[in-house]
Amino acid sequence: MSDGKACLPFWEGFHMVDLQVGADTVHITLEPDPASRLSCGSCERGDLPVHEFCRRRIRDLPMLGKAVLLQVTLRRVACPDCGARMEAVPWLERHARxxxxxxxxxxxxxxxxxxxxxxxxxxxxxxxxxxxxxxxxxxxxxxLPEAMPRRLAMDEFALYKGHRYASVVLDADTRRVLWIGEGRSRAAIRPFFQALGEAGCARIEAVAMDMNTAFDLEVRQHCPNARVIYDLFHVIAKYGREVISRVRVDAANRLHHDKPARRVVKRSHWLLLRNPASLKDHERVRLDDVLQANQSLLAVYVMKEQLKALWSAPTARAWRAAWKQWLAHAQESGIPALMHFAKCLRPYWRGIVSRVRWPMHTGQLEGINNKIKVIKRMAYGYRDSAYFFLKIKAAFPGNP
CATH class of the missing domain: 1.10.10 (Arc Repressor Mutant, subunit A)
Known part of the structure; x- marks a missing residue:
């Protein structure tokens, strides 16, 4: 304990009059320096009379591993403009503890x-x-500077368990996360376009997305000059789920009498879905055996590669010829799953041919979604979605 007064640079305008060191806590008593300038905490007007004194307990940075508790005498000033207000303290926010x-x-x-x-x-x-x-x-x-996006990428990510999703909008040119909202419906993403304004929406030239009808319809309603581009990854993933997996299951069911052959087909799931360039030599041998043993699997596998080629067509004319050929082959295959997929894909042709003019994709967002998962795992989940969304937007401020 000290009987004298000590003036330290940590607490400008105050004297330390007492210091008590405990086992886990350091207690410090501070009194105002009469020579310090007294000003209003609201308008910062100076040279004001004291209205009253009050005491407040305040936490400060730990010292030597011990918590620091300040017992501070603060003054309320009589401000002619603001009334009775707490004095301005450089190292303390108003009302802060x-x-x-x-x-x-x-x-x-x-x-x-x-x-x-x-x-x-x-x-x-x-x-x-x-x-x-x-x-x-x-x-x-x-x-951050005001965003002036011209190209966007839109996608969704899992927010909670139980099919709870959030939608995210990215500036495709600067990689800045512009907006995040709960849900993936039209109503969920509408606030972004409303905040963007009529002039901002008219500035949008292209939007990359998956085959989400809600995103598509909302973009067409608010952005009259924008072209929608469907992402190759999502279309091929949908093809794998609805066509290749269905044909593989049907082929395995037809082999119920031949258990070894059925086991080979059932275990070929990832071989059929993976990029051929990523397969190892022994995996290519296994894939060739599966395809040679089943004509339906061979047909849908070849059709998958032809579908992927549509996204690399050099011109709109070349794309149109390849598109018509792909649809014709799908109809002639006689495979129900493939024929149904082609029928459902046909209305989306404009979003696929737009890839020729706008070589965009949502790959940037896929990488961001992986980082979002890391942010979520750091906290083992967030109790406040608005706080979580702030963390994401601050983590991706975009390139200068």
Whole structure:
């Protein structure tokens, strides 16, 4: 304990009059310096009379592994403009129970650690740390330059278990996450276009997406000049689920009397779906054996490669010829799953041929979605979706 007064640079405008060191906590008593300038905490008007004194307990950064508790005497000033207001303190936010140093340290550390871990490190409640981090994220996002997107990419990612999704919109040129919202319906993504405004929507030239009808219809309604481009990965993935997997299951069922052959077909699932260039030598041998043993699987596998070639057509004329040929082969195959897929794909032809003029895809968003999963795993999930979305937007501010 010290009987004298000590003026330290940590607490500008105050004297330390008492220091008590406990086993886990350091208690410090601070009194205002009479020589310090007294100003209003709202309008910062100076040279004001004291209205009353009050005491407040404030947390500061730990010292030597011990928590620091400040017992501070604060003054309320009689401001002619604002009335009775708390004095302005450089190292303390208005109404705050934490010093600026502690608040900045906790919020900065949230960029690398989970909120719960930061709270445990500083001995704070997790909701307090979350509020501090939300303020930091909001300031970071508001400091970004105004977005003027011309090309967009739209996709969805799993938000919670039980088929709960969120939609994300990316500036395809700067890789900046522009907007995130819960759901994947038209109503869920409409707020983005409303916030973009009529002039912003008219500026959009192209939008890459999967074959999500809600995204498609909303883009066509709000962005009259935009061309929709369907992503190759999503179309081929849909083909794999609805055609190749169906034909493989049917082929395996027809081989119920030949168990070894049936086992080979059943185990060929990933061989049929993977990119041929990614297969190893022994996997190519297995794939060739499966395709030679079943004509239906061979047909849908070849048709998959022809479908992928549509996205690399050099001109619209070449695309149109390849498209008509693919549809004709699908109809002539006599395979129900393939014929049904071709019938469902036919209305989407404009979004596929647009790839010739706009070589876009949602691959950027797929990589971002993987990073989103990492952000989510760091916290073992978020209780507040708005906070989670702020974390994502701040993590992808875009390229300069």
């Amino acid at each position: 934490l010093t600026r140093r502690l608040a900045d340290a906790a919020s900065t550390l949230c960029a690398r650690m989970a909120t719960a871990h930061v709270a445990a490190l500083f001995g704070l409640h997790w909701s307090t740390v979350r509020t501090l981090d939300q303020r930091r994220l909001t300031r970071t996002i508001e400091a």
